[in-house]
Amino acid sequence: MSIPEDYYANSAFELLPDGRRRLGCLPNGYYKIRMTDEVSTCFNTTTEHVPFEADNLPLVFVSQHTANLAYGGTLNGLCGGTIQIDEINGEAFDSDDYVFTWSDCIDCDVPARQHLCIGTYTVTATNRYTGCSGQQTITLQLQCGEGTGEVVGVVDVYPTIYDNTANLRLSLNYDTEVTIDVYDLYGSPIKRLIDREAKQAGEYYLQDNTTNAPNGVYIYVVKACNQTKADIGIKE
Numbered sequence: 075m076s077i078p079e080d081y082y083a084n085s086a087f088e089l090l091p092d093g094r095r096r097l098g099c100l101p102n103g104y105y106k107i108r109m110t111d112e113v114s115t116c117f118n119t120t121t122e123h124v125p126f127e128a129d130n131l132p133l134v135f136v137s138q139h140t141a142n143l144a145y146g147g148t149l150n151g152l153c154g155g156t157i158q159i160d161e162i163n164g165e166a167f168d169s170d171d172y173v174f175t176w177s178d179c180i181d182c183d184v185p186a187r188q189h190l191c192i193g194t195y196t197v198t199a200t201n202r203y204t205g206c207s208g209q210q211t212i213t214l215q216l217q218c219g220e221g222t223g224e225v226v227g228v229v230d231v232y233p234t235i236y237d238n239t240a241n242l243r244l245s246l247n248y249d250t251e252v253t254i255d256v257y258d259l260y261g262s263p264i265k266r267l268i269d270r271e272a273k274q275a276g277e278y279y280l281q282d283n284t285t286n287a288p289n290g291v292y293i294y295v296v297k298a299c300n301q302t303k304a305d306i307g308i309k310e
Contacts (some may be wrong), residue, residue, distance in 0.1 A: 142161075142162070142163055142164065142208055143159055143161070143162055143197070143199055143208045143209070143210040144159070144160045144161035144162075144164070145157060145158060145159050145160060145197075145210055145212060146158045146160055147212045147213075147214055148214075148217075149190070149192060149214040149215060149216060149217065151249045151274075152191055152192055152216070152249045152272055152273075152274055153189060153190065153191040153192075154189065155187075155188075155189070155190030155191065155192070155214040156186070156187065156188050156190065157186065157187045157190060157195060157197070157212050157214070158185065158186040159174070159185040159186065159197065159199060159210075162199060162208060163208075169184070169185050171201060171202055171203065172185070172199045172200060172201055172202065173199070173200045173202060174197060174198070174199055175197065175198045175200070176195060176196070176197050177195055177196040177197070178193075178195060185199070190214055191214075192214055192215065192216060192272045193213070193214060194211060194212070194213045194214075195211070195212050195213075195214070196209060196210070196211045196212075197209070197210055197212070215251070216249065216250055216251050216272060218250070218299030218300055223247065223248075224247055224301070225246065225247055225248050225250050225298045225299045225301050226244070226245070226246060226247075226296055226298050226301055226302075226303045227245035227246065227247050228243060228244065228245040228277075229242070229243075229244055229294065229296045229303040229304060229305045230242065230243040230244075230305055231243075231294050231305040231306060231307040232307070233306075233307065233308060234307075234308055234310065235284055235292075235307050235308060235309040235310075238283060238284050238285040238309075239281050239282070239283060239284065240281065240282040240284055240292070240294070240307045240309075241279065241280075241281055242254075242279070242280040242281070242282065242294060242305075243277070243278070243279055243280075244277070244278045244279075244280060244296060245276070245277045245278070246273055246274075246275050246276060246277075246278070246298065247275055248275050248299075249272070249273070249274050249275055250272075250273065250275075250298045250299055251270045251271065251272050251273075251298065251299075252268055252270070252271050252272075252273050252296065252297070252298050253266070253268055253269055253270055253271075253296070253297040253298075254266070254267040254268040254280070254294060254295065254296050254297075255267070255294075255295045255297070256282065256292055256293070256294055256295075257292070257293045257295065258290060258291070258292060258293070259290060259291040259292075259293070261293075264287065264292065265282075267280070267282055267294075268280075282294075284309055287309060288309075289309045289310055290308075290309060291306055291307075291308050291309075292306065292307050292308075292309065293305075293306050294306070294307060
């Protein structure tokens with residue numbers, strides 16, 4: 075017995091007390107089932123080659139309602155970040171219809187956050203009426219805009235390395251991420267002291283343990299945004 079492809083297209087599943095769905099009055103065979111959430115339109119899935127071996131056979135569908143979140147995120151300074159959820163499923167939305175859950179703030183039921191520090195944030199938006207939900211992870215990183223002035227003001231390594239310790243003085247004119255690499259006189263990398271560490275504008279004094287380094291000349295290279303400055307230290 076053949077059944078037209080769309081014969082059962084408008085059939086409704088019966089919701090059982092345990093959460094399963096049942097569609098009865100079907101002859102034995104294999105079917106292609108397409109389920110659509112007509113309320114929230116955020117869920118659409120197709121299951122093919124589903125066997126029905128007996129009439130009224132309960133089927134279990136493990137389904138998750140998902141929504142796509144569009145967002146905007148900016149960071150101006152270490153703690154001047156903003157995250158704004160702009161769209162859900164490609165459309166504007168009423169924030170009163172959704173519950174917003176943030177990974178770092180249990181009580182922040184809002185689609186927009188301000189004064190965020192550099193870091194990674196996860197927000198989940200759940201529709202209060204349909205259960206439709208979507209999740210987005212946003213990472214706020216320091217950005218170097220065009221026209222930025224001199225980011226690194228001073229890099230000063232005290233010329234002679236005493237007691238196996240190199241002393242560095244660093245001044246920054248802006249909040250930025252800093253990387254400091256050490257090279258030998260031939261340009262070969264020795265170590266990385268700091269790897270994209272977020273620092274606020276100001277002056278810093280740093281130390282480098284050179285116990286395992288042989289005597290010689292070492293170059294300390296500071297990178298911030300797209301700018302680089304360097305100075306040398308001598309171990310005798």
